[in-house]
Amino acid sequence: MFDTREEVLSLTKRLVSMESIVNTAGEKVIARSLYELISSFDYFEKNPDQVMLEQTINDHRERYNVLCFVKGTKKKSDRTVILFGHMDTVGVDDFNQLKELAFLPNELMEAFGEQDLPSPAQEHLTSGEWLFGRGALDMKSGLASHLYLMRYYSMHPDQLEGNLVFVSECDEEDGSNGILSSLKTLKRWKKEQQFEYVAAINADFVSSLYEGDENRYVYKGTVGKLLPSFFITGHESHVGAAFDGLDPNFLAAELTRQIEYNPELSNEALGETTIPPVSLKQTDLKPSYTVQTALSAYVYYNFFIHSWSPKDVLEKLKEHATIAFGNALELYEQRYRLFCEISGHPYRELPWKTRVMTYEEMEHQLIALHGAPFINHMHEFKEELAVDPDLDTRMFAARVVEEAWKWMDDKSPAMILFYSSLYSPRIEMSGKTEDERVLLSALDEAVEKIQPHYKHPIVTKNFFPYISDMSFLAMSDDLEGIEAVQNNNPSWGEKHFVDYQDIRDLNVPVINIGPYGMDAHAKLERLEIKYSMEIVPNLTNEVILNILNQPNE
Known part of the structure; x- marks a missing residue:
């Protein structure tokens, strides 16, 4: 030696x-x-x-x-x-x-x-x-x-x-x-x-x-490390009429309860198992105090993988987000019914349904609906947003999704799933x-x-x-897995870019x-x-x- x-x-x-x-x-x-x-x-x-x-x-x-x-x-x-x-x-x-x-x-x-x-x-x-x-x-x-x-x-x-x-x-x-x-x-x-x-x-x-x-x-x-993120919209209301709306923070809380520390989202391979996801940020996007409930919330989670691809993770999290959304609506309804019973207020059927989609799915919808005007607007919006050096890729991505959401015809509550940071x-x-x-x-x-x-x-x-x-x-993912990262990261090509082909070339x-x-x-x-x-x-x-x-x- x-x-x-x-x-x-x-x-x-x-x-x-x-x-x-x-x-x-x-x-x-x-x-x-x-x-x-x-x-x-x-x-x-x-x-x-x-x-x-x-x-x-x-x-x-x-x-x-x-x-x-x-x-x-x-x-x-x-x-x-x-x-x-x-x-x-x-x-x-x-x-x-x-x-x-x-x-x-x-x-x-x-x-x-x-x-x-x-x-x-x-x-x-x-x-x-x-x-x-x-x-x-x-x-x-x-x-x-x-x-x-x-x-x-x-x-x-x-x-x-x-x-x-x-x-x-x-x-x-x-x-x-x-x-x-x-x-x-x-x-x-x-x-x-x-x-x-x-x-x-x-x-x-x-x-x-x-x-x-x-x-x-x-x-x-x-x-491997991913940062799956959710832009969550609700239905705003005055806090004095809370049951007229659906607070996105309520949806975010149920989503975190479903995902965080959940062993179902631990990935086993070669006899070793990843730590389950943990929340790294959970916030609404209100810029300041008002007595109106928030319009949207933003959460993201650390997510480790051994054998799953980024595409697999999107599919699994979409399933769990669907469960969380359904659970939140069920709990909301239970509490609303109880409130109506004790207050004497008339009960009305809730207008909201479970709604979860990936950023890629939302973007395809918007391109089909609005075509070139939407594409050009988002390109200009990203360029303007990228001028701010203090805006990190995670918040950059959230702002892009928030802007795209404004173009949706159907603005009923939803969870939009995407990646907002580097995929390792x-x-x-x-x-x-x-x-x-x-x-x-x-x-x-x-x-x-x-x-x-x-x-x-x-x-x-x-x-x-x-x-x-x-x-x-080195690269263990196939092309489909990497495309899932590129197509579902709103900051891709502007604030964030990785030439994964360089990695594949060395391997x-x-x-x-x-x-x-x-x-x-x-x-x-x-x-x-x-x-x-x-x-x-x-x-x-x-x-x-x-x-x-x-x-x-």
Whole structure:
């Protein structure tokens, strides 16, 4: 095994000290610093065209990726492994009075030493075997592990069969503009350098899955992530005549009750099951207080998938929305009848029926009804809306649906289902291709070799359970699944666009071997040094060698 601990630890602290909060100028600073560091390696001083600082494309912010490659000389081979990871972090407001120390691990841990931390953070702090700091776990230590290997093989290309590509991408914590931009360069290198991409290794953080879990997980493939959203209309009324109308918030509440935490919407594949959907936003769209009930409401949910496609999710959620709408009307009627009985008011039949449709279905209706005037109006509306840089894709999509709804002839209450954000595709690694089989075998062999050097079990699982840039290097969805995303995202082509063909063109099997720790995205973010600085780089190295030592066909 390589003696990696001190060098990877030093690199980690150096990277953590570079404040690189997503969507701030810090992303530019760390990219330039990392580029200068890599460029200073002897190999890249002699081969400056093999390292690059590249600005993202189709991005409203100025930020950069850092990419480089090392060509092995032990045996000529086009086989190439991609090492990648992100250099941005989430913010530090949660550190409160310690914000200034969030990116200075030594000083931060000294300050923590004067506080009474909750268990087990207190034990970790006093052990000397854990490193605290924003980005230390997520995921600058993983990036440092990759950097160690790139530096080593740049010094010893004679020990490498094939090639190593390194990608340090920005914007993973928000819109993944970094990795999506890097795909263009990876495709160009594939052609110019004749690279045969056979595997990709991410180094994002891993953590325990339940209290008392001692396993250190390595992941094959990744969960997919969608943001299904609903624009919900009711029938307005004065609050003094509440039963003259139907409050869209009432419909939204019943919809959330039907969807949130519902195991029927957990997706099982390869023996592993996703967490069910959870609400990330629920609001009405009233701009200010009035005594009129809201005209519309807006909700969206996190939705993880393993084997379902975006089209499958739309179909399932349409069914559940139909159930929720029916339940809401039934409950409304029960309460209305009871109110009429106790108040002496006459009862009238409710005029509303269950009504659920996708955005694509509504748009087809409106095009059939209004043709070119509707199409032109919506195009101009989107262009005007896109001028506002502070309007995120989720609210942009909601405003587009709200505007389209104004063109509906039948404005009776309805739920409109759509996607309002980036789709991070699922990757299902089942060994269906030769490259997948080689990677899976290489991983198993590496774990078997490295396990004796570490006391906790190193366990492989089939789906990385968090959102990550792994999603953008391979494609398990078919064309129909991707079209469901494009046709049902109202911001597509204006505020939001992903060239999924770039992903399909690369289609590299991907795994995650990352640092182990706790409380990512929280003030007590920390990593275990032994696993993160010693096991991770050596385990990654074994996988690389196992893959690149495969005979050329």
